[in-house]
Amino acid sequence: MGTFKIEGGHKLSGEITPQGAKNEALQILCAVLLTEEKVTLGNIPDIVDVNKLISLLENLGVKIQKKGKGTYMFKADDIDLGYLQSDQFKKDGAGLRGSIMLVGPLLARFGKGYIPKPGGDKIGRRRLDTHFEGFIKLGAKFRYNKEEHFYGVEAKKLKGTYMLLDEASVTGTANIVMAAVLAEGETTIYNAACEPYLQQLCKMLNRMGAKISGIGSNLLTIEGVDRLGGTEHTMLPDMIEIGSWVGLAAMTKSELTIKNVSWDDLGVIPTTFKKLGVQLERRGDDIYIPEHKNGYEIQNYIDGSILTIADAPWPGLTPDLLSIILVMSTQAKGEVIIHQKMFESRLFFVDKLIDMGAKIILCDPHRATVIGHNFKSTLKATTMVSPDIRAGVSLLIAALSAKGTSTIHNIEQIDRGYEDIDTRLRAIGAKITRV
Ligand SMILES: CC(=O)N[C@H]1[C@@H](OP(=O)(O)OP(=O)(O)OC[C@H]2O[C@@H](n3ccc(=O)[nH]c3=O)[C@H](O)[C@@H]2O)O[C@H](CO)[C@@H](O)[C@@H]1O
Numbered sequence: 001m002g003t004f005k006i007e008g009g010h011k012l013s014g015e016i017t018p019q020g021a022k023n024e025a026l027q028i029l030c031a032v033l034l035t036e037e038k039v040t041l042g043n044i045p046d047i048v049d050v051n052k053l054i055s056l057l058e059n060l061g062v063k064i065q066k067k068g069k070g071t072y073m074f075k076a077d078d079i080d081l082g083y084l085q086s087d088q089f090k091k092d093g094a095g096l097r098g099s100i101m102l103v104g105p106l107l108a109r110f111g112k113g114y115i116p117k118p119g120g121d122k123i124g125r126r127r128l129d130t131h132f133e134g135f136i137k138l139g140a141k142f143r144y145n146k147e148e149h150f151y152g153v154e155a156k157k158l159k160g161t162y163m164l165l166d167e168a169s170v171t172g173t174a175n176i177v178m179a180a181v182l183a184e185g186e187t188t189i190y191n192a193a194c195e196p197y198l199q200q201l202c203k204m205l206n207r208m209g210a211k212i213s214g215i216g217s218n219l220l221t222i223e224g225v226d227r228l229g230g231t232e233h234t235m236l237p238d239m240i241e242i243g244s245w246v247g248l249a250a251m252t253k254s255e256l257t258i259k260n261v262s263w264d265d266l267g268v269i270p271t272t273f274k275k276l277g278v279q280l281e282r283r284g285d286d287i288y289i290p291e292h293k294n295g296y297e298i299q300n301y302i303d304g305s306i307l308t309i310a311d312a313p314w315p316g317l318t319p320d321l322l323s324i325i326l327v328m329s330t331q332a333k334g335e336v337i338i339h340q341k342m343f344e345s346r347l348f349f350v351d352k353l354i355d356m357g358a359k360i361i362l363c364d365p366h367r368a369t370v371i372g373h374n375f376k377s378t379l380k381a382t383t384m385v386s387p388d389i390r391a392g393v394s395l396l397i398a399a400l401s402a403k404g405t406s407t408i409h410n411i412e413q414i415d416r417g418y419e420d421i422d423t424r425l426r427a428i429g430a431k432i433t434r435v
């Protein structure tokens with residue numbers, strides 16, 4: 001179990017460049033299976049989950065060449081479907097959430113897709129019904145081995161159809177889109193998720209020859225084609241990382257510039273931080289955050305009632321930023337309710353923040369009320385264990401703002417999604433060491 005030692009209480013300063021988007025990369029990497037031609041991908045983050053998926057592709061027989069930092073060429077012209085039945089696949093496939101999106105492309109191109117119960121954060125129930133209901137609608141036969149938690153779908157040829165998803169699942173939509181692009185006829189997906197990750201995937205598939213319209217909306221129409229060709233694609237900067245650095249800058253009262261954020265793809269993220277009193281400025285495509293010498297004050301609603309920050313499918317606020325927003329609210333002036341609607345076990349990490357001196361009431365598994373200290377009292381350093389990727393980074397931000405030296409164990413959770421985080425934070429003045 002890896003550990004970070006963090007000496008808190010120091011201001012940071014300078015520039016930080018976000019990595020390529022983790023959740024986009026996981027979709028895009030699976031899409032290389034849809035063609036036997038070369039696909040070159042850039043700005044792939046060097047993080048544990050992405051590297052696990054690249055190694056799954058390699059074991060499936062995809063030829064992979066590293067062209068430079070974050071740039072790889074993939075060629076899926078000789079796929080070993082036998083690997084899907086191996087014990088090794090049952091182990092490797094369960095190592096991350098993103099592996100579930102191998103199923104759609106495999107089903108579309110080879111008529112069969114299998115996957116063990118995927119991994120990812122333990123943040124409550126993470127069902128896969130939307131994915132498999134979509135494949136079944138497209139004509140696939142579904143089977144599930146309960147003892148092994150092993151899922152399978154098979155179909156000679158998928159047929160386009162209309163479907164109304166039971167929920168706007170991010171990976172579910174990506175999976176169904178990747179299956180439908182090679183189906184016979186037209187598929188309409190209503191209540192589709194439309195995060196920038198999905199918009200990027202659909203744009204790339206269109207460059208490969210797919211015919212997808214409605215990109216960016218919750219109604220996608222896909223006219224099936226016989227085959228797809230090669231392409232090049234570059235990941236957007238990771239919006240969750242960008243939000244993490246905004247929260248970090250505010251809570252450590254640091255002047256920070258976040259470079260090349262692709263502002264137009266950030267949706268409500270900048271305005272959400274502004275509601276929490278954070279000053280952030282658009283400078284070209286950078287975010288500039290001044291030193292918050294006098295702290296930051298949470299706005300109330302127009303009628304004076306307490307602000308709620310809640311997650312929602314895009315264009316609502318991503319749930320992946322709520323833990324970060326919660327931690328920075330502990331030093332704000334004012335009160336806020338954090339409502340994590342999607343996941344039921346993602347707020348339990350607040351116990352650690354309470355130990356550190358934060359004023360938080362966990363109302364129920366989904367809602368926490370935070371009463372900010374307005375920097376009148378700093379958090380106390382402590383020893384903690386990172387429960388999931390975003391709670392891990394939130395605890396790291398808490399530790400960087402706290403007085404004294406904190407220890408965070410199980411940092412593998414953080415490494416799952418943040419590239420070389422300690423080196424990058426040291427470059428802007430953080431006192432953090434990996435032990
Ligand atoms: C690898 C990857 O891309 N992971 C992301 C993806 O996970 P993933 O695709 O697994 O998440 P889903 O979008 O399927 O669902 C997330 C949770 O929200 C619930 N839900 C979803 C849609 C909806 O309309 N109503 C609703 O309640 C689901 O039941 C589930 O509990 O999307 C999540 C939601 O943005 C993010 O937290 C994850 O970081």
Ligand SMILES: C=C(OP(=O)(O)O)C(=O)O
Pocket residue numbers: 022023049096097098119120121320389390417
């Ligand atoms: C929940 C997350 O990831 P995953 O879906 O990979 O577990 C996340 O990125 O915050």
